[in-house]
Amino acid sequence: MALSLRDDATAVLSAWTAPSEEQDAVRRDFLGHLAAHEDAMWRSCVPGHLTASAAVFSHDGSRVLLTLHGIVKKWLQMGGHCEPGDTTLERAALREATEESGIHGLTLLPGGPVAVDRHRVGCHGGSWHLDVQYAAVAPPGSEPVISDESLDLRWFPVDALPEPTDDALRRLVAAGIGRLAR
Numbered sequence: 284m285a286l287s288l289r290d291d292a293t294a295v296l297s298a299w300t301a302p303s304e305e306q307d308a309v310r311r312d313f314l315g316h317l318a319a320h321e322d323a324m325w326r327s328c329v330p331g332h333l334t335a336s337a338a339v340f341s342h343d344g345s346r347v348l349l350t351l352h353g354i355v356k357k358w359l360q361m362g363g364h365c366e367p368g369d370t371t372l373e374r375a376a377l378r379e380a381t382e383e384s385g386i387h388g389l390t391l392l393p394g395g396p397v398a399v400d401r402h403r404v405g406c407h408g409g410s411w412h413l414d415v416q417y418a419a420v421a422p423p424g425s426e427p428v429i430s431d432e433s434l435d436l437r438w439f440p441v442d443a444l445p446e447p448t449d450d451a452l453r454r455l456v457a458a459g460i461g462r463l464a465r
Contacts, residue, residue: 288324291371292333292415293317299395302458309399313413323413324365331401331411335375336362337391337419338455339384341438344420344463347456348384348427349445351435354405358439358448360455362414363432372396376417384436385428389419397458400451414451418459 286294296314301307313333322328338360339348349358361383362376369375373391380389398416403409429436439445441460444453 286370288365288369288371288375289317289321292324295372295395295415296399301399302461306399309401312401313399313415316413326364326406329407329410331413332364332406333372334362334364334412334414335369335372335379335417336360336414336455337376337380337389337417338397338452338459339380339386339389339419339421340441340459340463341421342423342425344460345441346438347441347444347459348386348421348436348438349448349452350383350430350433351437353432353434356434356447357452358445359452360416362416372415373417376415377419380417380419383430383432384421385430386421386425388422388425392418392420392459392462394462397462398451398455400455402451416455416458418455418462420463 301310317323352359361380363379365375397418400414404412427436
Protein backbone atom coordinates (compact mmCIF):
# COMPACT_ATOMS: atom_id res chain seq x y z
CA MET A 284 0.00 0.00 0.00
CA ALA A 285 1.37 3.42 -1.01
CA LEU A 286 1.95 5.97 1.72
CA SER A 287 0.00 9.20 1.63
CA LEU A 288 1.84 12.51 1.61
CA ARG A 289 0.76 12.96 5.24
CA ASP A 290 2.18 9.52 6.11
CA ASP A 291 5.43 10.44 4.35
CA ALA A 292 5.65 13.73 6.26
CA THR A 293 5.07 11.89 9.54
CA ALA A 294 7.77 9.34 8.70
CA VAL A 295 10.26 12.01 7.57
CA LEU A 296 9.78 14.16 10.66
CA SER A 297 9.79 11.14 13.00
CA ALA A 298 13.13 9.99 11.60
CA TRP A 299 14.77 13.42 11.36
CA THR A 300 17.39 14.30 13.97
CA ALA A 301 17.03 18.02 14.55
CA PRO A 302 20.27 20.00 14.91
CA SER A 303 19.13 21.81 18.09
CA GLU A 304 16.60 21.57 20.90
CA GLU A 305 14.71 24.54 19.41
CA GLN A 306 14.44 22.78 16.04
CA ASP A 307 13.43 19.55 17.77
CA ALA A 308 10.60 21.34 19.58
CA VAL A 309 9.32 22.64 16.22
CA ARG A 310 9.64 19.14 14.73
CA ARG A 311 7.55 17.70 17.57
CA ASP A 312 4.94 20.44 17.10
CA PHE A 313 4.73 19.55 13.40
CA LEU A 314 4.20 15.88 14.29
CA GLY A 315 1.42 16.85 16.71
CA HIS A 316 -0.21 18.94 13.99
CA LEU A 317 -0.04 16.02 11.55
CA ALA A 318 -1.64 13.72 14.10
CA ALA A 319 -4.43 16.20 14.87
CA HIS A 320 -5.38 17.22 11.32
CA GLU A 321 -6.25 14.82 8.51
CA ASP A 322 -5.79 17.71 6.05
CA ALA A 323 -2.51 18.98 7.56
CA MET A 324 -0.77 18.82 4.17
CA TRP A 325 -3.23 21.04 2.35
CA ARG A 326 -3.91 24.75 2.15
CA SER A 327 -7.47 23.99 3.33
CA CYS A 328 -6.19 23.26 6.85
CA VAL A 329 -7.11 26.55 8.49
CA PRO A 330 -4.94 26.44 11.62
CA GLY A 331 -1.89 25.79 9.44
CA HIS A 332 -0.49 23.39 6.88
CA LEU A 333 2.82 21.82 6.01
CA THR A 334 4.80 23.34 3.17
CA ALA A 335 8.06 22.27 1.54
CA SER A 336 10.97 24.44 0.49
CA ALA A 337 14.59 24.23 -0.59
CA ALA A 338 17.60 26.50 -0.47
CA VAL A 339 19.27 26.10 -3.88
CA PHE A 340 23.06 26.20 -3.78
CA SER A 341 25.51 26.53 -6.66
CA HIS A 342 27.38 23.34 -7.58
CA ASP A 343 30.42 24.50 -5.56
CA GLY A 344 28.39 25.66 -2.55
CA SER A 345 29.65 29.24 -2.76
CA ARG A 346 26.33 30.85 -3.71
CA VAL A 347 22.66 30.47 -2.86
CA LEU A 348 19.80 31.29 -5.22
CA LEU A 349 17.12 33.46 -3.62
CA THR A 350 13.81 34.80 -4.79
CA LEU A 351 12.42 38.21 -3.90
CA HIS A 352 8.97 36.98 -2.96
CA GLY A 353 6.17 38.87 -4.68
CA ILE A 354 3.87 38.93 -1.64
CA VAL A 355 6.25 38.88 1.33
CA LYS A 356 8.75 41.32 -0.28
CA LYS A 357 11.74 39.50 1.29
CA TRP A 358 14.53 37.40 -0.18
CA LEU A 359 13.63 33.78 0.50
CA GLN A 360 14.33 30.22 -0.59
CA MET A 361 12.10 28.51 -3.15
CA GLY A 362 9.08 26.71 -1.75
CA GLY A 363 5.40 26.59 -1.12
CA HIS A 364 2.24 24.56 -0.78
CA CYS A 365 2.05 20.83 -1.36
CA GLU A 366 -0.08 19.76 -4.31
CA PRO A 367 -2.21 16.65 -4.87
CA GLY A 368 0.39 15.15 -7.25
CA ASP A 369 3.16 15.35 -4.64
CA THR A 370 3.90 11.92 -3.20
CA THR A 371 6.68 12.91 -0.78
CA LEU A 372 7.87 16.05 0.96
CA GLU A 373 11.17 15.73 -0.92
CA ARG A 374 9.36 15.72 -4.26
CA ALA A 375 7.25 18.71 -3.21
CA ALA A 376 10.39 20.66 -2.23
CA LEU A 377 12.15 19.69 -5.45
CA ARG A 378 9.10 20.58 -7.57
CA GLU A 379 8.79 23.99 -5.93
CA ALA A 380 12.53 24.68 -6.28
CA THR A 381 12.49 23.69 -9.95
CA GLU A 382 9.35 25.70 -10.75
CA GLU A 383 10.52 28.84 -8.98
CA SER A 384 14.18 28.72 -10.08
CA GLY A 385 13.66 27.54 -13.65
CA ILE A 386 16.64 25.21 -13.14
CA HIS A 387 16.23 21.59 -14.17
CA GLY A 388 18.46 18.88 -12.73
CA LEU A 389 18.48 20.13 -9.15
CA THR A 390 19.57 17.49 -6.64
CA LEU A 391 18.43 17.45 -3.04
CA LEU A 392 21.20 16.81 -0.55
CA PRO A 393 20.84 13.40 1.10
CA GLY A 394 19.82 13.05 4.72
CA GLY A 395 16.36 14.60 4.61
CA PRO A 396 15.41 18.07 5.78
CA VAL A 397 18.04 20.50 7.03
CA ALA A 398 15.65 22.70 9.06
CA VAL A 399 12.01 23.36 9.95
CA ASP A 400 10.30 26.72 10.38
CA ARG A 401 6.86 27.91 11.43
CA HIS A 402 5.72 31.33 10.22
CA ARG A 403 2.42 33.19 9.99
CA VAL A 404 1.05 33.82 6.48
CA GLY A 405 -2.02 35.37 4.89
CA CYS A 406 -3.79 32.07 4.10
CA HIS A 407 -7.26 32.10 5.65
CA GLY A 408 -6.60 35.54 7.11
CA GLY A 409 -3.67 34.46 9.24
CA SER A 410 -2.78 30.78 9.11
CA TRP A 411 0.60 29.11 9.72
CA HIS A 412 3.04 27.58 7.28
CA LEU A 413 4.81 24.63 8.86
CA ASP A 414 7.77 24.57 6.49
CA VAL A 415 9.96 21.50 6.06
CA GLN A 416 13.19 22.82 4.54
CA TYR A 417 15.68 21.03 2.30
CA ALA A 418 18.91 21.97 0.54
CA ALA A 419 19.45 21.43 -3.19
CA VAL A 420 22.42 21.75 -5.49
CA ALA A 421 22.21 23.14 -9.03
CA PRO A 422 24.19 21.65 -11.90
CA PRO A 423 27.32 23.59 -12.98
CA GLY A 424 26.52 26.53 -15.26
CA SER A 425 22.87 26.73 -14.21
CA GLU A 426 21.07 29.92 -15.17
CA PRO A 427 17.90 30.70 -13.22
CA VAL A 428 14.70 31.81 -14.94
CA ILE A 429 12.39 34.08 -12.95
CA SER A 430 8.84 32.85 -12.39
CA ASP A 431 5.59 34.80 -12.06
CA GLU A 432 5.78 34.34 -8.28
CA SER A 433 8.99 36.36 -7.94
CA LEU A 434 9.88 40.01 -8.20
CA ASP A 435 13.54 39.04 -8.68
CA LEU A 436 15.73 35.95 -8.63
CA ARG A 437 19.49 36.09 -8.01
CA TRP A 438 22.56 34.21 -6.82
CA PHE A 439 24.17 35.57 -3.63
CA PRO A 440 27.40 34.59 -1.87
CA VAL A 441 26.46 32.35 1.06
CA ASP A 442 28.30 34.70 3.41
CA ALA A 443 26.63 37.88 2.07
CA LEU A 444 22.86 37.36 2.15
CA PRO A 445 20.78 40.33 1.01
CA GLU A 446 18.27 42.36 2.96
CA PRO A 447 15.46 42.20 3.59
CA THR A 448 15.41 38.59 4.70
CA ASP A 449 14.78 36.79 7.99
CA ASP A 450 16.40 34.58 10.61
CA ALA A 451 14.72 31.49 9.17
CA LEU A 452 16.51 31.95 5.84
CA ARG A 453 19.83 32.62 7.54
CA ARG A 454 19.35 29.44 9.63
CA LEU A 455 18.43 27.43 6.51
CA VAL A 456 21.47 28.64 4.54
CA ALA A 457 23.78 27.86 7.47
CA ALA A 458 22.26 24.38 7.81
CA GLY A 459 22.61 23.79 4.08
CA ILE A 460 26.26 24.87 4.12
CA GLY A 461 26.83 22.49 7.03
CA ARG A 462 25.25 19.62 5.08
CA LEU A 463 27.31 20.49 1.98
CA ALA A 464 30.52 20.39 4.03
CA ARG A 465 29.93 16.76 5.07
